[in-house]
Amino acid sequence: MGASPVAELDEEALAAAIPPAERRERGAYYTPARLVAQLLAQVRPFVGEGPGRIVDPACGAGAFLSACATHFPDAELLGLELSETSARQAQARVPRARIAVGDALRGGLERLLRPGGPGLELWIGNPPYNGTSALLRDPLAYGRLRALLPPDFALPPGTSLRDDFAFFLLLAAERLSQRPGVLAFVTSATLLDAFLYAPLRRYLLSRLSLREVLELPADTFQGTQVRTCATIWTSHDAQATPPRHRRCASKELGFAPHEPAALAPASPDWLLRPTSAEATELDRLWRANGQALTTLLPVSLPGLKTRFDELLVDDDPARLLARVDAFLACPPEALADFARAHGLPPKTWPKLEALKGEVGVEQRAHPACVRPFFRYAGAKHRGALPEAARAHCYLSRALIPRGDHRLRGEYDPHRGHVKLLFNTRELPLAAALLDAEGCVHAHRHSRFAPLEVPARLLREGLGAARRGELGPLVPNLSPEGVALAERLGGPLLLFRALVGFINSEAVQEVWAPAFGALRDLPIPFDLQP
Numbered sequence: 167m168g169a170s171p172v173a174e175l176d177e178e179a180l181a182a183a184i185p186p187a188e189r190r191e192r193g194a195y196y197t198p199a200r201l202v203a204q205l206l207a208q209v210r211p212f213v214g215e216g217p218g219r220i221v222d223p224a225c226g227a228g229a230f231l232s233a234c235a236t237h238f239p240d241a242e243l244l245g246l247e248l249s250e251t252s253a254r255q256a257q258a259r260v261p262r263a264r265i266a267v268g269d270a271l272r273g274g275l276e277r278l279l280r281p282g283g284p285g286l287e288l289w290i291g292n293p294p295y296n297g298t299s300a301l302l303r304d305p306l307a308y309g310r311l312r313a314l315l316p317p318d319f320a321l322p323p324g325t326s327l328r329d330d331f332a333f334f335l336l337l338a339a340e341r342l343s344q345r346p347g348v349l350a351f352v353t354s355a356t357l358l359d360a361f362l363y364a365p366l367r368r369y370l371l372s373r374l375s376l377r378e379v380l381e382l383p384a385d386t387f388q389g390t391q392v393r394t395c396a397t398i399w400t401s402h403d404a405q406a407t408p409p410r411h412r413r414c415a416s417k418e419l420g421f422a423p424h425e426p427a428a429l430a431p432a433s434p435d436w437l438l439r440p441t442s443a444e445a446t447e448l449d450r451l452w453r454a455n456g457q458a459l460t461t462l463l464p465v466s467l468p469g470l471k472t473r474f475d476e477l478l479v480d481d482d483p484a485r486l487l488a489r490v491d492a493f494l495a496c497p498p499e500a501l502a503d504f505a506r507a508h509g510l511p512p513k514t515w516p517k518l519e520a521l522k523g524e525v526g527v528e529q530r531a532h533p534a535c536v537r538p539f540f541r542y543a544g545a546k547h548r549g550a551l552p553e554a555a556r557a558h559c560y561l562s563r564a565l566i567p568r569g570d571h572r573l574r575g576e577y578d579p580h581r582g583h584v585k586l587l588f589n590t591r592e593l594p595l596a597a598a599l600l601d602a603e604g605c606v607h608a609h610r611h612s613r614f615a616p617l618e619v620p621a622r623l624l625r626e627g628l629g630a631a632r633r634g635e636l637g638p639l640v641p642n643l644s645p646e647g648v649a650l651a652e653r654l655g656g657p658l659l660l661f662r663a664l665v666g667f668i669n670s671e672a673v674q675e676v677w678a679p680a681f682g683a684l685r686d687l688p689i690p691f692d693l694q695p
């Protein structure tokens with residue numbers, strides 16, 4: 167097959183014309199023509215004489231359908247697209263395709279697809295990925311898609327189907343497990359290795375045959391940082407050769423794939439990419455004589471999320487107190503003047519009004535609620551927090567009504583002087599030690615473990631915080647952690663050693679690339695200071 171007789175439209179320019187908020191909401195990142203061509207080249211060996219029907223269930227402006235029209239002139243072409251504007255662009259670009267406006271996750275495909283149809287069906291495209299699907303807030307639609315999974319298909323704690331692309335994969339797998347076909351989707355690379363998607367991987371591997379995995383370079387989609395991949399699956403074929411994994415060179419080099427490696431996805435992770443032998447050996451050693459970080463430090467908490475930093479966070483404590491005081495004293499009809507006087511941007515004004523509606527008793531701001539606040543930023547603050555991360559927040563339960571500060575009962579985990587800040591099952595792994603009293607900002611999936619916690623919390627878990635006396639502060643360590651701390655010279659020195667270990671070359675360069683998104687880091691008991 168020739169490499170690229172594709173209608174040369176600039177996909178990035180088309181997508182960039184969509185307003186940014188809408189773009190994020192519907193995951194509108196169009197696929198560069200060279201990647202489309204590369205994916206079609208990879209698909210070719212699996213479609214025999216060519217597909218009878220081609221389906222792009224989230225076709226955008228038609229990047230895939232237009233290329234398919236050239237490569238497979240006899241195939242029926244079907245596209246579905248949420249946005250009317252994009253669907254119109256796709257239709258103009260590929261006049262012979264049947265393109266409908268609709269929502270693939272809410273029955274749109276059922277209306278587009280007939281049950282039977284000609285020969286092999288190729289599902290190809292780049293379904294949206296946006297971190298957290300709006301479907302999770304729509305129990306009816308979520309329930310319908312969740313029902314595609316077998317009744318005994320449990321999602322283990324901490325895992326879920328979270329992103330739109332996962333639901334598109336479910337729909338495609340359902341269809342292609344009932345008729346011959348090929349599935350080739352560009353998705354977030356979390357599909358390959360995230361802990362969250364281990365059940366999805368297991369399910370897809372049980373329904374279809376995985377044939378090719380392409381890990382795509384970081385520069386694939388302009389203006390994004392998301393890691394992406396393409397996976398090619400066929401309807402189940404017991405004779406299929408083992409799947410192959412390849413990394414692709416940068417988009418400037420045309421996504422040329424490197425040498426393939428055979429894959430053998432296996433329980434419990436069902437990883438769709440190879441792991442280095444060195445990483446597997448380290449993981450085995452550390453696990454055999456060590457303990458997962460989150461077990462060694464049994465109590466960890468998410469950071470503070472005010473949802474209203476413009477009002478509740480400031481570098482200057484006096485300015486913060488004055489602002490909150492003025493807000494509390496301000497009558498609802500004068501909120502716009504208050505906002506202007508304090509430089510709060512118009513987009514925050516609805517939040518001000520909502521908060522005013524919720525604030526009950528407080529009339530004046532209390533200086534004791536102004537607390538040090540650290541804008542922890544994960545890997546950017548590896549090791550220790552820089553001076554520039556220091557700020558102040560106004561911490562009051564009335565002003566953070568959704569309880570996202572995770573204060574429970576009287577216990578305030580932010581009070582402690584020493585905390586280990588870290589993330590788990592999310593790349594890049596990083597840790598820092600905070601040894602000053604203050605609230606920690608919620609950075610993505612970061613957590614913090616106080617050096618000391620009330621004895622009952624350690625014994626009974628966080629739920630105990632709402633029930634009565636919590637007992638004296640004790641080191642936040644498992645029995646094995648206590649023994650390890652004794653060897654290293656105390657809990658503080660253990661915390662320092664943990665920071666060093668998590669940020670070490672062995673973890674960062676060897677273990678994390680293989681397992682960092684998948685497992686809790688095991689801490690070896692022979693940890694060095």
Ligand SMILES: C[S@@+](CC[C@H](N)C(=O)[O-])C[C@H]1O[C@@H](n2cnc3c(N)ncnc32)[C@H](O)[C@@H]1O
Pocket residue numbers: 177192193194195196197222223224225226227228229230246247248249252268269270271272274291292293294295330
């Ligand atoms: C990542 S873009 C890819 C578009 C096109 N397939 C390409 O590769 O250039 C995802 C597209 O899916 C559309 N979309 C998002 N949610 C959808 C849904 N539930 N049903 C159908 N289309 C959807 C978006 O509007 C966007 O155009």
